[in-house]
Amino acid sequence: MLTISQLAATAGVTVRTVRHYHHVGLLPEPARDASGYRRYSAQAAVDLIRIRTLADAGVPLAHIDALLHAQPTEFASAITYIDVELQRKIDQLTDYRRRIAELASGERLVLPPEVVAILDRMRSLGVSERRIRAERDSWILMQALDSHVMPQRIRDKNASFDDPETMRLYLACDQSVDWDPHDPRLDRLIDDMDAWEIKHERDNSQPGYLKLVVSRISEASPAWQRIIDALTYRAERRRTAVSDTEVSTPATSDS
Amino acid sequence: MLTISQLAATAGVTVRTVRHYHHVGLLPEPARDASGYRRYSAQAAVDLIRIRTLADAGVPLAHIDALLHAQPTEFASAITYIDVELQRKIDQLTDYRRRIAELASGERLVLPPEVVAILDRMRSLGVSERRIRAERDSWILMQALDSHVMPQRIRDKNASFDDPETMRLYLACDQSVDWDPHDPRLDRLIDDMDAWEIKHERDNSQPGYLKLVVSRISEASPAWQRIIDALTYRAERRRTAVSDTEVSTPATSDS
DNA sequence: GGTTGACCCTGACCCTGCGTCAGGGTTGGA
DNA sequence: TCCAACCCTGACGCAGGGTCAGGGTCAACC
Incomplete structure (x- = not known):
């Protein structure tokens, strides 16, 4: 007959684990000896190892008891299910390995x-x-x-990245973010961007495309603020001119 | 700007999980809008996904913060360690699959x-x-x-399984367990076992080998009890006879 | 402008599968 | 006789959230 620690060592678990299984009713409490110590049979070792085998495979303790007393057919299908789940976990862990490798970037x-x-x-x-x-x-x-x-x-x-002129303007905008708003290079850039807008007004669903590109963080850059203001003003002027000749709708002016 | 559920969905976690990470200080609390709702930046999504990547890989939440702020060298070695651990887990799960398959027997x-x-x-x-x-x-x-x-x-x-006579007696003992103690076949079996004992007395360190074989559950079988009693009696008688002629030591008799 | 359903908030308790500590009794070998 | 190494019960702690209670908001539709 075995003591609790001998039983635990045989199954490769801790004494606490064995007592826990008693507590939840998964492993029956064995008879006690004269001093109140639990004494285990060899069958208990078999039972405990079967329990651990299922628990290690991820079966919740609450399900194990029913599983061990199930009919062979149910048991077999449960085992198949557990095996599938194990394989799924293996695949997941493999994927986590891949993701971990990508963490740097x-x-x-x-x-x-x-x-x-x-x-x-x-x-x-x-x-x-x-x-x-x-x-x-x-x-x-x-x-x-x-x-x-x-x-x-x-x-x-x-x-747009495939078009060289668009690309040139995009890069110029990017570099201009820290320029002084009175930098003369900015005037040339605004002219070029306005020309780009005119050229692309037809095939671009919404106008002011380039403006949008820089608008998102414009508040932080005086240079970009100037670009947007200038382009908006010119576009408005153009629109007003066209409207005047067509349907005579006055436009709001924003300096 | 994102609400908490939009952020959670982006990272593939629950809202509760995001709040839990705030609670343990892993993800900083964002600013609130007028009605007290949390509002998240895109950077929060990046941070959350990096946290989940590590958590999924099994890193305890308590270690993740330090890890994300570590120097590149430490970070790299930690990643290597995590990867090794993941592979270890994968190998373990593979082994559990094997064991699960053996559960039937x-x-x-x-x-x-x-x-x-x-x-x-x-x-x-x-x-x-x-x-x-x-x-x-x-x-x-x-x-x-x-x-x-x-x-x-x-x-x-x-x-002993390689020896035919031993095997024959072993099987006969096994079958005799349910016999009546007065079954005549039992007499022949006892004779044969006694002969076996005599023949093997020299090369067997402890005598009464066959007796030991059946003794473990003898109390449950009257037939086996008779076998043990008979063999014990005969062995005693032999020992007494030998002692008498050699050193004259009387033996205790147990009927 | 009222309703409805989907969100959001805090705070609290619940869950699994044990680990760990406290405060004691038992055993077995030197 | 003493000591280490066991054994006992009972209780709380932990991660990583789930879930419920009891409320406030938002957006859309009628």
């Missing part, structure tokens, strides 16, 4: 690979990290709020 | 393969299940109490 976990590719492309084109982070954040918000527009946006973005 | 999990082979051999020789269970239990107790004698016992057991 921030966005790779959060965004789909196409967007990560766009961000990588921006990096290789020399776009500043600040701008890239802003871009990343806007993709994350887009994904959380209306993820269905993402495929179209991804196509648009790639298309 | 009781002793295979508990005893070393050599002993399982012995029990299988007994089964194929036609030994009763009752006797096999008794044998199994004695092996389990032996393993728990002095496992170092097992290799020798395994060799002994296999050797």
